[in-house]
Amino acid sequence: MIKNEKAVVVFSGGQDSTTCLFWAKKTFKEVVAVTFHYGQRHEAEIDAAKDIAAELNVPHHILDMGLLGQLAPNALTRNDIAIEEREGQPPTTFVEGRNLLFLSFAAILGKQYDARHIVTGVCETDFSGYPDCRDSFVKSLNVTLNLSMDYEFVIHTPLMWLDKKETWALADDLGAFDYVREHTLTCYNGIKGAGCGECPACKLRQNGLDQYLAEKGGDVR
Numbered sequence: 001m002i003k004n005e006k007a008v009v010v011f012s013g014g015q016d017s018t019t020c021l022f023w024a025k026k027t028f029k030e031v032v033a034v035t036f037h038y039g040q041r042h043e044a045e046i047d048a049a050k051d052i053a054a055e056l057n058v059p060h061h062i063l064d065m066g067l068l069g070q071l072a073p074n075a076l077t078r079n080d081i082a083i084e085e086r087e088g089q090p091p092t093t094f095v096e097g098r099n100l101l102f103l104s105f106a107a108i109l110g111k112q113y114d115a116r117h118i119v120t121g122v123c124e125t126d127f128s129g130y131p132d133c134r135d136s137f138v139k140s141l142n143v144t145l146n147l148s149m150d151y152e153f154v155i156h157t158p159l160m161w162l163d164k165k166e167t168w169a170l171a172d173d174l175g176a177f178d179y180v181r182e183h184t185l186t187c188y189n190g191i192k193g194a195g196c197g198e199c200p201a202c203k204l205r206q207n208g209l210d211q212y213l214a215e216k217g218g219d220v221r
C-alpha cells in the first residue's frame with residue numbers, strides 16, 4: 001500500500017482502466033484521471049469516462065490528442081476503416097504510438113501534480129497484438145521518462161499479467177464488480193455495459209466475464 005503518494009491514471013472509461021482507477025483509489029492517497037480525446041468514433045467513450053470520474057470523485061483531465069487520429073489512421077477514429085484482425089500484423093484498431101504518447105502526456109501532467117505514480121491498464125496477456133501493451137515497452141518508457149524529466153516516475157500496470165477473467169476477479173476484490181459491469185464502455189461500437197456483443201472488444205470482455213462467473217459458481221445474472 002502506497003498511501004502517501006499521488007497517482008495519475010490513464011483512463012478511457014473502459015473495463016480495464018476503470019478497474020485500474022478503483023485499484024489506484026485504494027492504493028494511493030490522491031488520484032487524478034486523464035482521458036485522451038483523439039477523435040474516437042464515439043463521443044460516448046468520453047462521456048462514459050466523464051461520468052465515472054465524477055461518480056468516483058476523481059479530478060479528471062480530458063486532453064485533446066486529435067493529432068493522433070490524423071497521423072495514424074485506424075479503425076477507432078475512422079468510419080471508413082473496418083474493425084478487423086489481420087494475419088501477421090496488429091488489428092486495424094491499433095493506433096500507432098498511442099501508449100507511448102498517452103503515458104508521456106500522463107507523466108507531464110503527473111509532474112505538475114507532484115505525482116510520481118502513473119497507472120495504466122495495459123496488459124500483455126490479452127494484448128491483441130498491440131506492441132505498446134507489452135511489459136518490456138512500459139519498462140523501457142519508464143526509464144526514458146525518468147531521464148527526460150530527471151524525475152522518479154513509477155509506471156504501475158496492475159493488469160499486465162492478468163487475463164480478462166482475472167481482471168473481473170480484481171474488480172470484484174475491489175468491490176467494483178457490478179459498477180464496472182454496468183458503467184464502463186469497452187465496445188468498439190460505443191455501447192455501454194455488455195455492449196454490442198459482436199465486436200472483438202465485446203467478445204473478449206464477455207468471454208472473461210462468462211469464465212469468471214462460471215468459476216464463481218452459478219452467479220449468472
Ligand SMILES: [Zn+2]
Binds near residue numbers: 187189190196200202
Ligand atoms: Zn461491441
